[in-house]
Amino acid sequence: MSEETKSLNFIEHIIEEDLRNGLEKEALRFRFPPEPNGYLHIGHTKAIGISFGLGEKYNAPVNLRFDDTNPAKEEQEYVDAIKRDISWLGYKWAEELYSSDYFQQLYNWAVALIKEGKAYVDSQTSAAMAQQKGTPTQPGVDGPNRNRSIEENLQLFEGMKAGDYPEGSHVLRAKIDMQHPNMLMRDPLMYRILNKAHHRTGNDWCIYPMYDWTHGESDYIEQISHSLCSLEFKPHRELYDWFKEQVYKYQPEALPMLPKQREFARLNLSYTIMSKRKLLTLVEEGIVTGWDDPRMPTISGLRRRGYTPESIKQFIDKVGVAKRDNVIDVSLLEFCVREDLNKTAPRVMAVLDPIKLVITNYPEDKEEWLEAENNQEDENAGFRKVPFSRELYIEKDDFKEEASDNFFRLKLGGEVRLKNAYIIKADSVVKNDKGEIIEVHCTYTEDTEKKVKGTLHWVSKKHAIKAEVREYDRLFNDEAPDSHADIDYMEFINPQSLKIVDAFVEPSLADAEIGDQFQFQRLGYFNVDKDSKSDHLVFNKTVGLKDSWAKQKPKTNENQPKPQQKRPPIELIKQYGKKFDKLADDTREAAKADIQQLAEHISYDDLEPLFNTSVKKSGTRIITMISLGVLLKNGLEKNEAINDFIAKALEDKNKLLVEEASAL
Numbered sequence: 001m002s003e004e005t006k007s008l009n010f011i012e013h014i015i016e017e018d019l020r021n022g023l024e025k026e027a028l029r030f031r032f033p034p035e036p037n038g039y040l041h042i043g044h045t046k047a048i049g050i051s052f053g054l055g056e057k058y059n060a061p062v063n064l065r066f067d068d069t070n071p072a073k074e075e076q077e078y079v080d081a082i083k084r085d086i087s088w089l090g091y092k093w094a095e096e097l098y099s100s101d102y103f104q105q106l107y108n109w110a111v112a113l114i115k116e117g118k119a120y121v122d123s124q125t126s127a128a129m130a131q132q133k134g135t136p137t138q139p140g141v142d143g144p145n146r147n148r149s150i151e152e153n154l155q156l157f158e159g160m161k162a163g164d165y166p167e168g169s170h171v172l173r174a175k176i177d178m179q180h181p182n183m184l185m186r187d188p189l190m191y192r193i194l195n196k197a198h199h200r201t202g203n204d205w206c207i208y209p210m211y212d213w214t215h216g217e218s219d220y221i222e223q224i225s226h227s228l229c230s231l232e233f234k235p236h237r238e239l240y241d242w243f244k245e246q247v248y249k250y251q252p253e254a255l256p257m258l259p260k261q262r263e264f265a266r267l268n269l270s271y272t273i274m275s276k277r278k279l280l281t282l283v284e285e286g287i288v289t290g291w292d293d294p295r296m297p298t299i300s301g302l303r304r305r306g307y308t309p310e311s312i313k314q315f316i317d318k319v320g321v322a323k324r325d326n327v328i329d330v331s332l333l334e335f336c337v338r339e340d341l342n343k344t345a346p347r348v349m350a351v352l353d354p355i356k357l358v359i360t361n362y363p364e365d366k367e368e369w370l371e372a373e374n375n376q377e378d379e380n381a382g383f384r385k386v387p388f389s390r391e392l393y394i395e396k397d398d399f400k401e402e403a404s405d406n407f408f409r410l411k412l413g414g415e416v417r418l419k420n421a422y423i424i425k426a427d428s429v430v431k432n433d434k435g436e437i438i439e440v441h442c443t444y445t446e447d448t449e450k451k452v453k454g455t456l457h458w459v460s461k462k463h464a465i466k467a468e469v470r471e472y473d474r475l476f477n478d479e480a481p482d483s484h485a486d487i488d489y490m491e492f493i494n495p496q497s498l499k500i501v502d503a504f505v506e507p508s509l510a511d512a513e514i515g516d517q518f519q520f521q522r523l524g525y526f527n528v529d530k531d532s533k534s535d536h537l538v539f540n541k542t543v544g545l546k547d548s549w550a551k552q553k554p555k556t557n558e559n560q561p562k563p564q565q566k567r568p569p570i571e572l573i574k575q576y577g578k579k580f581d582k583l584a585d586d587t588r589e590a591a592k593a594d595i596q597q598l599a600e601h602i603s604y605d606d607l608e609p610l611f612n613t614s615v616k617k618s619g620t621r622i623i624t625m626i627s628l629g630v631l632l633k634n635g636l637e638k639n640e641a642i643n644d645f646i647a648k649a650l651e652d653k654n655k656l657l658v659e660e661a662s663a664l
Helices: 010-020 044-058 076-088 099-115 126-132 150-162 211-221 231-250 276-284 299-305 309-319 330-344 507-511 569-574 585-599 604-612 618-633 640-650 655-662
Strands: 030-032 062-066 096-098 119-122 171-174 189-193 207-209 226-230 260-264 267-269 326-328 354-359 367-373 383-389 391-395 415-418 423-431 437-445 465-472 498-505 517-520 524-528 537-544
Touching: 010 044, 010 226, 010 260, 030 044, 030 226, 044 062, 044 226, 044 309, 062 076, 062 099, 076 299, 096 099, 099 119, 099 150, 099 171, 099 207, 099 211, 099 231, 119 150, 150 189, 189 211, 211 231, 226 231, 231 260, 299 537, 309 330, 326 330, 330 517, 330 524, 330 537, 383 391, 383 507, 465 507, 498 537, 569 585, 569 604, 569 618, 585 618, 604 618, 604 640, 618 640, 618 655, 640 655
Parallel strands: 030 062, 062 096, 226 260, 267 326, 354 437, 465 537
Antiparallel strands: 119 171, 171 189, 189 207, 354 391, 367 383, 415 423, 423 437, 465 498, 517 524, 524 537
16 A cells, blocks of 8 residues: 555544644644663654654654653653664654753643642642542542642642652642542642752752642643553543643743644554563563663664664554554564564574584695576676685584485485575585584585575685674563563573574675664574674674564565555455464464455455354354454444454354454
């Protein structure tokens, strides 16, 4: 689907409606507002992509504003890292701003609210205030300080600002409604005392504004048109609106725009945690080497591992903008970087687990420099020379003394092709005292036209460069490590998440620089780590070659004319029905992802006829349920037919169907 005809997401629909209703396009302004209390992670890339993407789409400014209201957790290191990550992703912000820029303005407005009787100083303990606040099903009760006089509140608040009181002795609260159905509206906190130095304002302040008071008013001061945030802030919207409506009357001419808050589903990734607090624990306890450890889901960790800005943007685009939270399979992220690197990474040869191969009929003193293609996906990548000699290294797993006919690598009596070189035949082996094979003896033929089934990569022993290779796996071995109420997420740490091996690489890599990316042929994609030195190359494994998301990759030939008509998405979805529940696990996951992508382009009217599918056709019912999940995620309201379809599925014997229905 072209960019011009691509469906608008629900946020774009909101903006388009606002423009139709009179909002000037020049008034559009967005922001990305991170708190500088940790490094950005893959979850933040969705919010970054949405805000900056809208800025690009509408040619509107996007501010980078740091919500720095908690000096106990915020540091300049995090500010610098956040700016570096956003720039690396390729985005440019209009203004660099800080909530701390507005501390005086926020204080002045708070004083004005006290004078109006809409804010008061509460001197109770936090436990007492929590008890009076009630529960979601029980209303709160007014506290003893709620009806303090305006004069007393002003005096106490000024004393808080002057540092006359210790931490925890007083707070400023908005005076709204202690019986309000929304607990966030039950006299929320606006200020607390914190005797801590701020990374920008130093010791100028000892009271700091709370997030709900600061965030919305900062949006208002900056005249943000659309304040976009994740779904957990939806209950906060009512308070967001209340605060901005209270201050609007103070400067309506200078600040005419009242921002509109709207929420989208946050990005959750399988086998990953997104809590900055928990990620900090991993760093502090030495589980990882730092925020940029290649196993971390931080942007800096992904960058160090070899992920590209383009791959992350492609991932965010595939995930889309939704109204309901869901968990995205980490394999989709791996697919995106694999697809991007396939187009750009030079092909080289490296052997990670070497065994010596001797070509007995090749002259001992002879060496050749053979031509090798750098990247068959890039016609401009050119060629390089690789040395060939009598003694080579190949992968240990690429040889067996005896093997079945399905083993297409090297075995005694068998023949394979050496990549970019000759065809060899294994004749004998040399073993050590333990019976382990330490050498494979072969003969070669210069008849390179001969047909053989296997092709192996190799490195000339004489010319090989020794390198350290860090093979990374998932940091957690549980799909949702922090979702278990009775098990700590640290229990799911994968002890095999890092494997360090001494490898041999071809000599063309001698001058490789930090950040350079390569495909180690038949092994995966690797990049040069920052620990690498001229006399000690270090490579990180970015991702393997296996592509479990291959079916998502469009197979088109640009030289062929494009068809004028395509089969409707619903018909493509139906194709999966006959075989879906019979597929292997990894294939089924890829098929599910394809169905979900297609379902973004169907309507309820397309899908509803499939609700009456025969019980025997479980595959079709499953793919219907998957598609329904996408429609519901995108805002479709449940009706009687939908509820009946789900209810019947929950009673079915097919586990896959029950699993999909349970998710709805």
